[in-house]
Amino acid sequence: MIISIQYLYWLAGVLLLITAGMILADRTHPKRWSSALFWLLFAIPFLVGEHLPSVVVGVGVVLMALIAGLGGVGRGAHVELHDKASRASAGRLGHKLFIPALAIPLTTVIGSVLLKNVEIGGVPLLDPKNTTFVSLGLGCLIALGLACWLTRDTPVQALRESRRLTEALGWAMVLPQMLAMLGLLFNEAGVGTAVAHVTTTYINLDYKLVAVMVYVLGMALFTVIMGNGFAAFPVMTGGVGVPVLVGIYGGNPAVMAAIGMFSGYCGTLMTPMAANFNIVPAALLELPDKNAVIKAQMPTALMMLLVNIVLLYVLM
Amino acid sequence: MQTVVNLWPLIGVLVIVVGFVLRFNPLLVVTAAAIATGFAAHFPLEKILATMGDGFLQTRALQLILLLPLAVIGLLERHGLRLHAQNWIARFERATVGRLLIIYLFVRESTAAMGLTSLGGHPQMVRPLLAPMAEGAAEKRFGKLPDKVRHKVLAMCAATDNVGLFFGEDIFVAFGAIALMHTFLLGSGIDVEPLHIAVWGIPTAICAFIVHAIRLHRFDRRLTRELTATAPASVQPEAAQ
Numbered sequence: 001m002i003i004s005i006q007y008l009y010w011l012a013g014v015l016l017l018i019t020a021g022m023i024l025a026d027r028t029h030p031k032r033w034s035s036a037l038f039w040l041l042f043a044i045p046f047l048v049g050e051h052l053p054s055v056v057v058g059v060g061v062v063l064m065a066l067i068a069g070l071g072g073v074g075r076g077a078h079v080e081l082h083d084k085a086s087r088a089s090a091g092r093l094g095h096k097l098f099i100p101a102l103a104i105p106l107t108t109v110i111g112s113v114l115l116k117n118v119e120i121g122g123v124p125l126l127d128p129k130n131t132t133f134v135s136l137g138l139g140c141l142i143a144l145g146l147a148c149w150l151t152r153d154t155p156v157q158a159l160r161e162s163r164r165l166t167e168a169l170g171w172a173m174v175l176p177q178m179l180a181m182l183g184l185l186f187n188e189a190g191v192g193t194a195v196a197h198v199t200t201t202y203i204n205l206d207y208k209l210v211a212v213m214v215y216v217l218g219m220a221l222f223t224v225i226m227g228n229g230f231a232a233f234p235v236m237t238g239g240v241g242v243p244v245l246v247g248i249y250g251g252n253p254a255v256m257a258a259i260g261m262f263s264g265y266c267g268t269l270m271t272p273m274a275a276n277f278n279i280v281p282a283a284l285l286e287l288p289d290k291n292a293v294i295k296a297q298m299p300t301a302l303m304m305l306l307v308n309i310v311l312l313y314v315l316m
Numbered sequence: 317m318q319t320v321v322n323l324w325p326l327i328g329v330l331v332i333v334v335g336f337v338l339r340f341n342p343l344l345v346v347t348a349a350a351i352a353t354g355f356a357a358h359f360p361l362e363k364i365l366a367t368m369g370d371g372f373l374q375t376r377a378l379q380l381i382l383l384l385p386l387a388v389i390g391l392l393e394r395h396g397l398r399l400h401a402q403n404w405i406a407r408f409e410r411a412t413v414g415r416l417l418i419i420y421l422f423v424r425e426s427t428a429a430m431g432l433t434s435l436g437g438h439p440q441m442v443r444p445l446l447a448p449m450a451e452g453a454a455e456k457r458f459g460k461l462p463d464k465v466r467h468k469v470l471a472m473c474a475a476t477d478n479v480g481l482f483f484g485e486d487i488f489v490a491f492g493a494i495a496l497m498h499t500f501l502l503g504s505g506i507d508v509e510p511l512h513i514a515v516w517g518i519p520t521a522i523c524a525f526i527v528h529a530i531r532l533h534r535f536d537r538r539l540t541r542e543l544t545a546t547a548p549a550s551v552q553p554e555a556a557q
Contacts, residue, residue, distance in 0.1 A: 005377065005380075008380050008384070009376055009380075011384070012376075012379060012380055012383050012384065015383060015384075015386075015387070016383070045372060045373055045376065046376060046379075049373045049376065050373070052369075053366075053369075054365075054366040054367075054368075054369035054370045054373070055362055055365045055366045055369060056369065057368075057369030057370075057372055057373055058364070058365030058366055058367070058368040058369035058370075058372070059365055059369075060369075061347070061368050061369065061372050062347055062365070062368070064343065065341075065343040065344050065346070065347035066344070068341050068343040068344065069340070069341040069343060069344030071341075080394070086394065086395065086396045086399065087396060087399060089395040089396045090395065090396025090397075090399040090400040090403070091396075093395060093396070093400070094400065095400075095404075097392055097395065097396065097397045097400050098397075098400075098401075098445070100388055100392060101388070101389070101392055101397060101440070101444050101445060104385055104388065104440045105434055105435045105436070105437070105440055105441065108434040109432050109434055109435060112434065113431075113432075130377060132434060133377050133380050133381070135434075136380065136381060136384065136385075136434065137380060137384055140384040140385050140387070140388055143385075143388040144387055144388045144391070147388050147391045147392055148391070151391060151392070151394075151395040153391055153394070153395070157391060157394070158387040158388070158390065158391045159387060160390075161386070161387055161389075161390025161391050161393070161394060162386045162387035162390055164390055165386040165389065165390050166383070166386060169382075171341070171342075171343050172342075173379070173382060173383070174343060175342055175343060175346070176375075176378050176379075176382075177372055177375045177376070177378055177379060178342075178343055178346045178347070178372075179346060180371060180374075180375035180378060181346075181350065181367075181368050181371030181372050181375060182328075182346050182349060182350050182353075182371070183371075184367065184370070184371040184374070185328075185350050185353055185354060185364070185367050185368065185371060186325070186328060186353060188357070188359075188367060189325040189328070189353045189354060189356065189357035189359070190321075190322060190325050190357060191325045191326060191328060191329065191353065193321055194321055194322065194323045194324075194325055194326050195326070195329075197321040197323070198323070198326075225329050225332070229493070230492075230493065230496055233493075233496065233497065233500065234500050237497075237500060237501075237504075238500075238504065242501075242504045242506065246506065252516070253501055253506045253508050254508045254509070254512035254513045254515075254516045255516045257497040257501060257508065257513050257516075258486070258497075258513050258514070258515075258516035258517040258520070259516070259517070259520055261486055261493055261497060261517075262482075262483065262486060262517060262520045262521075262524075265482040265483070265486065268478075268482065269475075269478060269479070269482070272336055272342065273332070275342070276378060276381075276382070277478050278478075279342070280382060280438065281438040281442060281474035281477075281478075282471070282474070284438050284439060284442070284443050284474075285442070285443060285447055285470040285471070285473070285474060287467050287470060287471060288467065289467070292467055292468075292470075292471035293471050293474045293475055293478070295471065296468070296471040296472045296474070296475035297475040297478060297479065299531060300475070300479055300524070300527055300528045300531055303527045304483075304520070304523065304524055304527060307520065307523045307524075307527065308520060311519050311520060311523070315516070315519065
């Protein structure tokens with residue numbers, strides 16, 4: 001492939017390394033050394049991850065968790081553009097400001113839909129396994145070029161902004177990856193089998209409605225615990241869906257699977273374990289309550305669980 | 317009966333629940349849960365650390381979505397992107413937070429259902445565009461928002477993006493989750509067309525749109541009630557003095 005995801009890992013690593021460097025050079029930073037160390041540790045897996053033994057990466061992860069846990073990740077001061085200058089710039093550029101912002105999603109869609117199968121001299125243009133990510137990376141670079149050209153600002157300022165937002169996100173940025181890692185470990189340790197064992201052993205599934213409720217609520221609950229509906233699906237469908245709903249009550253497996261997965265998604269809306277959808281956006285929007293997004297989603301998720309129970313019972 | 321199942325790994329779940337409830341730093345909670353689960357499953361420490369390292373490396377792509385757009389978004393914000401988005405939406409007479417978000421929900425859910433999941437998202441769409449627009453729509457009606465209300469509006473923007481994405485993507489037949497369901501059912505000896513799984517998701521997807529749209533509509537009414545009720549109350553005592 002011509003454009004591999006590896007280049008984007010390096011790019012991300014360099015960005016994090018620059019953030020660490022800027023913090024180190026910032027004498028006014030409240031947590032200068034520990035913050036710099038945190039972002040440096042985060043940069044390493046992106047820069048040289050595949051050359052390191054997994055144990056070393058694991059130790060790095062534990063160290064990052066310790067630094068964050070002891071409150072070592074701080075936020076430096078940032079020189080904002082003067083309010084007047086920012087206002088003038090908004091007035092001057094107007095709708096043109098939307099162009100680079102929209103260029104990111106548009107390039108991602110164009111790349112992942114149209115350039116998916118493009119080959120040059122027999123070599124695929126984009127990393128075939130990661131077309132979306134690679135297109136997104138390209139989109140960001142194109143958008144950065146456009147943004148610098150339109151605002152007449154420099155790429156160095158863009159790096160300062162990247163550092164500002166990285167620091168605003170803070171440790172929350174690492175959480176999705178940590179949770180994905182925990183999910184893998186849960187799988188290897190057999191947490192899924194244990195949960196399925198508990199639900200199927202202690203609940204009486206002799207009534208169709210009870211069986212439907214156990215499946216729907218079980219998918220949601222299990223997703224709340226694992227943070228991911230994909231992890232819950234095999235466990236609950238293998239434990240309750242296939243043997244009971246299809247096997248005993250003769251349900252339509254397509255209906256069961258579709259509604260089951262959606263029930264898992266209701267769980268995703270309610271759990272801090274799905275950090276990239278719930279905790280990171282709260283950090284991105286600089287909300288003081290990290291659970292604010294979950295609270296906003298909770299009523300929709302609960303109502304949809306009820307809807308799913310009714311739909312599955314009726315349509316199955 | 318089946319072979320004895322080791323229930324000890326559930327201790328990891330307990331660590332997570334207790335840790336989140338007691339509000340310890342989540343990174344610390346997750347790490348503690350990982351180590352506890354590993355020990356409960358009789359893994360040696362080295363294997364626990366290696367599994368953690370592997371997992372961290374395998375999921376690096378997740379980080380790209382968040383990290384790479386930051387430079388562009390930050391630069392545009394410096395030059396007034398949020399301000400412009402706010403001013404622009406304020407030009408529409410009938411714009412409200414609820415109406416804006418209902419339209420966004422519709423577009424997000426229907427494009428995701430066509431497989432265009434990357435058209436939205438928190439770093440590239442919600443923070444730079446949707447959130448300032450919602451804020452602009454609210455400020456046009458009610459003036460400067462109290463922080464508490466402002467945070468609720470922003471959280472609702474993020475929530476709407478999630479609801480639209482989740483209930484849209486799963487009725488796109490080439491989506492990964494459909495493939496996962498299909499493969500799993502095949503493994504259990506049931507052959508279902510992926511298209512059927514996608515089609516049977518549609519009733520839930522439609523209900524999700526209706527449920528969330530009704531909530532957004534009521535969110536508008538609540539904003540009106542709260543903000544028009546509190547505004548005169550906070551002014552009156554001063555006027556009385």
